[in-house]
Amino acid sequence: MTSETPTYRLTVSAVGVMSDFAHLTVYNGFLEDIARGYEQLELELKPGLYSITLKLDGNIIKEHVRLTQDMDFQIPTPPVYASLVADNFKSSHEYYAINAHKYSLEPTVENAPEEGGSIFLFFRYTDVEKRRELNNEQQSPGQGFSLLDAGRNVIYKLEGNNIKEDTDAGWLAFHAVLPEGTYYLHYTGHQCRTGVAEDQDLPAREIPIQVFKSSSKQKGSSDEYWQTQVFLTFGYGPIFPSMSIFIAPRKQGFVNNDEGNYRIDGLRHKFHNGVYILPEKVLLEFEQGQWTSPMKGLLAAYVYFSSPEQDNEALFRNVTEDIPILLGQDTPDVKALQIMAAQYYHEPIPPISLNAPCMFLAGIRAIIRASIKAPDVIVDDSLLEDITDKLYNDMVWTSYQPAPLPAPILESMTTSQSESAASIFSVVEKIIGNEKSPEEIGERLLQSQTVSTLLYYIDKLDHELDVNDLATRLQIPPNVVRKTVQHILDFSESIKDAESKPEQFTLRNINKLKNIQ
Amino acid sequence: MDPVTAISETPPATALCEEAINENLSKGLPVNEEDYAVIVGVSHYISLAPLDAPVTDACRLRNWLIKADGGNMHPKHVFFIPSAAGSNTPDQLAIDKALSDIIQMATAKPARRLYFYFSGHGFGSNWEVNGMCLPIWSPSFYNAALSSKAYLDLLVEQDLFQEVYFFLDCCRDRKINTKPLHSMLGGERPGGANTMAVVLYASEYENPAWEGMMNNNGNLQVHGYFSRALMEALNGGAVNNNGDITITSFIDYVREKTESYAQERNQTQTVRSDIRNNKNGLNYVFHRTGRVPGTVLTISFKSAGDITLDGPDLNNIKSGAVQAGDSWLVPLGKGYHQITNKTTRSSAFITIDGTLKTMNYDF
Incomplete structure (x- = not known):
């Protein structure tokens, strides 16, 4: 004779829009987390009291279950x-x-x-x-x-x-x-x-x-x-x-x-919050070669290469091979993904260079990280280089504090002339604007967070200063550090005879700056 | 962290933090010599609204870490860094100095655990980088905040500690184009694969973390919701039915309690946890109390009926007929319970989280 406790099947499902991205947690009667996952959980459990939490898009739904028989428990998504x-x-x-x-x-x-x-x-x-x-x-x-x-x-x-x-x-x-x-x-x-x-x-x-x-x-x-x-x-x-x-x-x-758009928006939303989830259905589409939406491919690849998981390596090697065919080899996001993939697989950075930003911020970050060992990945004096210290970090898309809007194109001006007129001028020239006196220029210069934070590090760091270390701290390419240092030194030289100057421009700090050149 | 709108004036927070004593030291009993902590509470800012909770909450955690039945740590291993009224301290160097001292000690002899706690104003630079605002933070120097990621990386990549616990009770509202400060500590960073890191943010990225007036054993005090939940978890709330606090039971408790404190005040706050290199599994026991949590529940009946009270595994705890106005006194263990009135066919779930000795419930 046996007295084994029976077990029952509990299937918990999120149903409704964005259910792929609904996170479910099941707790047993002793408040212990016994299962978690997205969209659907299938469990074999002893009779008892359980609770289920569904989280989606900042909403939390909590339900209790008394399990005394097999049960399908569905929670509509908010x-x-x-x-x-x-x-x-x-x-x-x-x-x-x-x-x-x-x-x-x-x-x-x-x-x-x-x-x-x-x-x-x-x-x-x-x-x-x-x-x-x-x-x-x-x-x-x-x-x-x-x-x-x-x-x-x-x-x-x-x-x-x-x-x-x-x-x-x-x-x-x-x-x-x-x-x-x-x-x-x-x-x-x-x-x-x-x-x-x-x-x-x-x-x-x-x-x-x-x-x-x-x-x-x-x-x-x-x-x-x-x-x-x-x-x-x-x-x-x-x-x-x-x-x-x-x-x-x-x-x-x-x-x-379009069903695919919900998944793209869900992926983006999770990616924005640092949650690197690729729903089974998305992975299945890729496995079956059914992905017709390039954005889904781009987003999924960025999500995958941002995640520490390595369980779909072969699949994403294929995805990174397919995307250039679909969107063009020279597209900035395609290049950024190639760099990101190399970082992910611990392979050498491919000989790629970019002069324009890609659409995904994760791509720009990967490019900046790559530039520490491979500075040529960012074209010198390009728009991409210029924006690396002006990035906003509040969405998955690349965005930055721009230079003022250029004047409208005159019909008499040729394309090359207009491009040259809009070429990138020096970081400091843009920062200092119309200020004239050394005090005004110094004050304005220090309003640049890159300059003031760089000078803070210069002041506080005691060990030997290294361009790559400063680049890592400021999350900008080493070349931008070098140029910023040079601009500060140029400005410092121009005010060497001024009676008063900002306190950050001490001889000690300037000498330290000179030593890292 | 976002302050409450109206709070009665409190004396300087540092005055409230009495010295903690580890009784085991005076008795010659073992203490956790391989554990270290940096506890930072910043209530006072030059350009930002003052906060009431950080120094108080930091003090409570410091004291728990030192107490024999808490973290059982040597007081000299707990670096308590509070802010003070009218002062710019602590600055980055004060915090780096504490970490430097700990790294020196941990290099000299094997180290097990490091706790890093920060309570104060903060912002989300991006989802993985939180700025922990220093007292000198101002709109014109908005990078004057420590980077959570850079500090965590520094501590993990040293591979000096087996476990690092990183608790941040500060807002994660977005501030665009910020680059919070990295530590001034340099040196080789060999790896980071051997240190397990458990990171708890008081809120999700882009969301505030709140503080508010709360009843603390009969005393009204302002606490961060997260810090309050953290302390309750450590004081037994997160204990499982074996008397242990595991990583899962700890995180679950802190998350659920923080959410419910916020909901009670019509606010939203969801704890975010990240775990790196967890080779021990989520059921790893990081604190043993030897105490099984429980609560004596008084159930008052509003209507008559045939009542049953079942426990977490459906065992019947009590049943019988009641009249309106009757009450039951029942000792219950931690967990979900279900009470049913078979006469009226109504039912409810009762959650006992084990933090209260007594509780009342109307049914």
Whole structure:
């Protein structure tokens, strides 16, 4: 005769939108965590009291279970708010989704060429009520936004005939057909309104956006070009961390019930929070070679190479081989992923160089890390080099404090002249602006966090100073450290006879700076 | 950390932190000589709102670490670094000096464990880098904060300690374009593969960590929700039914309690944990208390009926008929319990977390 306690099957599932990303934890009756994972857990358990916690997007749902027989326990996922105007998101509304779909198919700018990829931007509020609450004057969300070309020339301002918008409902669409290459979404910043406590100043910002080359796989079909789709939610101003970016066949435009988009947005959201999860369904798509969305491939590869896990090595070696075929070998994100893959596999950095930023911040970080041993990975005096000490870290996308908006292109000016006019001038010249006296210049110089933090390290570090050590501490390339040091020394030389100078410019510190040259 | 809006004036926090004594030292009993701690509490800032909890919370942790039935550490191995009113201290060098002294001691003889605790203002530079604000932090020197990642890397990569516990009770609100300071300690960093690191952030990236007035054994005091949960966990709340605190039971307890303290005040705060190099498994016991947690529960019945009270594994603890106004006094172990009124067909789950000696429940 046996007296073994029976066991029962407990299946716990998250059901509903974004269920792939719902994190489940099962606790036994003694409050011990006995199982955890995403979307579904299947357990064989003794009879007893259990509790289940579901976490998704900041929401926590807790349920209790009395297990006395086999049980399927389903927990609906909480409503999800996102910039993407997809069908199943709580913050999607027909008045946004219809217009997003419509204008992703119709260029909003005049005289649009037929051939080429495109950039589609869709700005919106959470809903029309929020627009009324936060922007009673119905100001256009496009205020302060411009699209720049690779040479940082303004090609479109997000205003007038370049856009379609409904300032009452609170949305704006911009769609331009463009040749492949890197473009920059430039934002001049936002000054908070007096008397509105929640409103905050927003600094200027620039975001690289890639128009990817037409896919060789797609040649000959009507969907031969890619469209880069950017969705952004507004509060008092743009909420940049909410930005979602997708890549879809241009002729297909934005599809508001595309299952793949939920996974891309879920991956992005988790990646933003440092959670490197690749749902089984995504991995399965890759294994079966079914991935048609380049953004899913890019994002999954960035997630995988950011994670310490090494359980899908062969699969991601294949993904990194497929992405260049789909998006082009010279694309900054493709190059950044090759660098990141080399770091991940502990292989030598490939002989790659970049002069423009990639779209993913994780890629820029990988490039900066690589530059410590392989400085040539960043082209000298390039835009990429210039932005490495101005990066914002608040979203998965690359963004940075930009140089002021260049003057509009004069028709008489040739492309090469305009590119040369917009070339990168020295870090310090940009920092010091119009100040004239040594005191003013010194003060302004020290307002640069890179300069002031560098001088702090110079002052406090006692051991021998090393450019690579300083580069690691400041998370900038060694060449930028060298140039910043040289600029400080040049400035110091220019004020050597001045009566008063900033306290950081002591002889001791200047000598230490000279020694690291 | 975000301050509460209205708090009564409290005396300087350092005055509240009495010297802790390890009774085992005076009795000649063994102490954990291989353990070390750096405990930083910054309540006072030049440009930021003062906080009420950090020095008090740091003091409580310091005292627990020294007490014989707590961390049982040698007092000289616990470096307590509080801020003081009207002062710029501590600066980075004070914290680096403490770490340098510990590294020297840990190099001279084998070390087991290092605790690093910071309570004060903070910000999220990115999801893996938190800025721990120094008293001199200001908008014009917004890098005047220690980088959590750089300090953790430094301590782990030394491979001097078997275990590093990193507790950060500070906000993780985003501050863009910040590069918090790395330690001034240099030297070779051989690896980091041999040190297990358990990191607990008081909140998720981009979210604040809160402090608030709380009842602490009858005394009203301001504590960080996270630090309060941390201390309760160490004082027995995280003990499992074997009387042990494991990594899992500890993290689960701190997470759940912090969340519930925040929810009680209509706030949200979710603890984030990261574990590196955990070769010991999540059930690794990092503190043994020998005490099995339990609570005496008074259940007051609002309606009559046929009642059953079941325990975590469905064992019946008590059953019988009750009238409205009756009450039961039942000693319960830590865990979930289910009470059912078979007459009215109503049921409820009762959670006993083991931190309270007595509890009341209306059913």
